[in-house]
Amino acid sequence: MAATAIINAQVYQDSTGDFSRQTILLEDGYISDILPPTVDLDLPESSIMDAEGLYLTPGLIDTCSQIGLKEVGIRWEGHDGYEPDWEDGFDFNVIDGIYPFDKAFQDAAAFGVTTAHIVSSPESVVGAKTAVIHTTGKTVDEMAVVPSFGFSFSMGDVPKNAYWEKTKTPLTRMGIALRIRTALKKLQSLGALEDVPVFIRSHRADDIATAFRIAGEFKLQFVLVHGTEYPLAWNLPTGDVSFSVVAGPVFQAMERGELRHLNPSLYYALYSGQIPFTFATDHPVSSVTHLQKEGALALKAGVPEQVILNGLTRDAAKLLKIDHLTGRVDKGLFADLVLWNEHPLELTARAVRTFIKGKEVYRWE
Template sequence: MLAVINGFVKTMSGEDLQNGQIIIEDGKIKAVGTNLEIPDDAQIIDAAGLLVTPGLVDGHCHIGMWEEGIGFEGEDGNEDVEPITPQLRAIDAINPMDMGFQDAIEGGVTTAVTGPGSANVIGGTFLAMKTYGKRVDDMVIKDPVAMKIAFGENPKRVYNEQHKSPVTRMAIAAMLRETLYEAKQYMEDLEASAEDPDRKPDFDLKLDALLPVMKKQIPLKAHVHRADDIFTALRIAKEFDLDITLDHCTEGHLIPEELAAAGKPCLIGPTFGSRTKVELKNKSFETPKVLMDAGLKVAIITDSNVIPIQHINMCAGMAVKAGLAEDEAWKSITIYPAEINGINSRVGSIEEGKDADIAIFKGNPLLDIDYETMMTIIDGKIVYKNKKANILNSL
């Protein structure tokens, strides 16, 4: 049992707590508040003068899929020889021994939503996972969490180099539509076969992988930068009555009224980087504020390894500098990505019954360049302790 006491606690679920207390038992948050009765057998973490937050959540990254410090041998995020690959699963490629996970922990990032890249029109499934562990199966929060699709420059470039379709935005949309239509027919035939066995289709791994999308159990996770690609993604999702998230959404600030009317969640980033391609020419740290002001739910993401995952705080901090309210910036890297990815019952805020994922900072990581992570707790276990920290005590 652990008890975090005396810190300034940002719960993300209500009021901040001065001299807040968190009691942790069996990997879960047992109680949070002030003036709690601390159990005699609790190990005390004295966070006096420190900031206590939920573990940070990166709502879109590729951690474990492109391993740090390794070339081709550790690149497992794009099966870029076939544009339609919904049957691929991130869980089969993630290496939790990759040093990027230690970077995440030392940055207070306790949850990562990770998956395939954007070479393919349909790339496969993302999952949500904790950033600490040896076996990915034991780290999973939710799998699958979304089906990756991609529009625009990336699939065009990849398949143009191979001299095969898609090389235009028309072909990207047409391939996606064709596959979704086939998945819809496959689902309908499966359902009808309960009463008419002759309708039962032959098993198809690709179409079967799309059933959770067609049943709206998980959303499409759309790689979209330009406004026209954003609108194409929304158009197709509406045609098939599917849920969708708009990931990257680089030109979202140019079309806030239209996005507000669509009402789909937006995951913004990686803004903290250079304009490496034409689709990024309009990127801006103002995008989160503009879209939140329009009433949309927004998460800020690193797209790691594009931006190192431990610097998600800097991405949120630059959005604050561009006008986003600090509390909203905090939520954009905690509770909002958890809600967008359907894992908010477990992570994203400090609430009774949720997973005991806690980050403790000296200074404010959104505002202070010299902040430090003092401790990271995942599932009630201290997984990182700063050598400078002297905050473990006993009653």
């Protein structure tokens, strides 16, 4: 692939939170160099892209999504998020259920989302092995960044309701906790938990406390997903549990009792408590197109711009252990980049061009 240069863009600096004018060279899918804006380029004019007046960031990363696993506008035929009659969900891999032609992938590119962490639907108490993928490609193998990543579990009213309809256990929070412990014991006996992150979906304060209890028992690399009522459980005993939070989405309908405390103030509570966190849409719970909006809501709640932009990019890549591949504008990383017509945390900002591995996958006409 011939080299391409993006000139005159205001490029995001993750170390300072500032934007500064730079020249970015793309070659063979990677950022091959970062140069001063005044440098003379030995490239044909057709290979130089003038981004005057535009902001450039790494592609956004959705750290919990069901994109391609639960298709937009499709009924049960497009829902491949869980197996209701199978106890050991960790036997499955979400990579085997992703449909690469789900329209939501086009929407993701159009709103600057270049990477997504695919997690089983919340109906699964014991979910499938998660995967990290790019949001473009004709086969899931082409899209896969990490085809088999972490283990996922789910607590609360959604799995309770799913099993209630099947008239099978677990029907209580006690039963759900037992099912999770049983699965973790089996994984531990197989040596499958070593250096592997465990994601637990919890909204309510009591479920969050139980998730921490279980994480402490098994000494997990624990990631709390959603954490809606975490501020209510502020003084819960976390012990020696090292954890981070995949927070949100807060932009969704409060259609269940567990969501009654849903509020963007969650982001400020995590920030002020010095809890590492990233952002998620859990598409299609909230559309993948709303990931940037989650950042804007966090800004309105009082979280600094740098914390938000890093949470959407660099820190998300660290959580998913792909920061050696993407998440920053840096030499040698994938050219997963987005050009914005305004500062990316403005509610009116939109993606003008989106690149994944140096290939333009979206252009605002």
